[in-house]
Amino acid sequence: xxxxxxxxxxxxxxxxxxxxxxxxxxxxxxxxxxxxxxxxxxxxxxxxxxxxxxxxxxxxxxxxxxxxxxxxxxxxxxxxxxxxxxxxxxxxxxxxxxxxxxxxxxxxxxxxxxxxxxxxxxxxxxxxxxxxxxxxxxxxxxxxxxxxxxxxxxxxxxxxxxxxxxxxxxxxxxxxxxxxxxxxxxxxxxxxxxxxxxxxxxxxxx
Numbered sequence: 001x002x003x004x005x006x007x008x009x010x011x012x013x014x015x016x017x018x019x020x021x022x023x024x025x026x027x028x029x030x031x032x033x034x035x036x037x038x039x040x041x042x043x044x045x046x047x048x049x050x051x052x053x054x055x056x057x058x059x060x061x062x063x064x065x066x067x068x069x070x071x072x073x074x075x076x077x078x079x080x081x082x083x084x085x086x087x088x089x090x091x092x093x094x095x096x097x098x099x100x101x102x103x104x105x106x107x108x109x110x111x112x113x114x115x116x117x118x119x120x121x122x123x124x125x126x127x128x129x130x131x132x133x134x135x136x137x138x139x140x141x142x143x144x145x146x147x148x149x150x151x152x153x154x155x156x157x158x159x160x161x162x163x164x165x166x167x168x169x170x171x172x173x174x175x176x177x178x179x180x181x182x183x184x185x186x187x188x189x190x191x192x193x194x195x196x197x198x199x200x201x202x203x204x205x206x
Contacts, residue, residue, distance in 0.1 A: 014147075016185055021119050024192070025112045032106065039070055039094075039103060046094040049075025052107060057124035060147045065116040067124060068107035072099045083129070083162050108150045120188040121149025122176035123160070133169050143176045146183070153179035153187075156194040 029036075040051040053071040056064050072095030073088075091099065098104040111117040117124070122143040125133075134140040154160070154175035163169045179187070 017118060017188065018115070020185060020188065021112050024119060025109050029109050029113070032109075036106060039098065039106075042094045043071055043092075043098075047074060047092040056127055057148070058127065058130055058141070058144050059116055059124060060144060062141060062144050064127070065111070067117070068110055070098055070104040070107055071095070072104045105150055112150065118147040118149045120152055120179075120191045121147050122152055122179065123155060123172075124148035129163070133166075133173075136166060137170060137173055140173055142180075143173060146180045151191060151195040152176065153191060156191055
């Protein structure tokens with residue numbers, strides 16, 4: 001699947017944006033490494049299965065990559081994708097905590113390090129979710145005219161977690177497109193700060 005990449009994705013901003021990503025990601029991984037190891041140990045002791053969860057998602061231009069997360073659900077190889085819901089029986093004890101606090105997203109710093117993601121950008125979705133909504137929302141895949149992010153304009157404005165309705169995804173899409181057309185480094189810093197202060201937890205994180 002090919003998506004037309006926004007003009008400013010191939011001009012000067014991506015260079016500065018990449019430098020910002022690396023300037024934050026490399027020190028963060030070094031500082032957080034003991035904590036990440038502790039989380040991995042808790043996951044391993046709490047429930048059988050791998051520490052990490054990997055899932056294919058769309059990236060820049062509609063390319064496909066594997067996103068990394070801490071595993072927060074019972075291990076079910078080959079199971080079809082189903083969005084997590086409130087009080088989902090698949091979520092483990094440790095998983096409930098790391099999902100609520102978004103600690104499960106921290107391994108995506110490695111995706112940022114590899115250049116597959118940015119700290120800020122439209123959140124990448126499971127392939128089946130995007131394949132569904134691109135049939136219902138015109139130009140939906142233009143979200144991927146920008147590099148996907150760990151956090152984004154939609155997320156700090158309340159559009160994160162489960163998309164229970166078409167309206168939920170429409171709101172997320174509209175905020176993503178606002179970001180794509182308005183983005184600059186100051187906006188990225190504002191989103192990173194907003195995420196650090198209060199964006200890691202909200203009522204939609206479960």
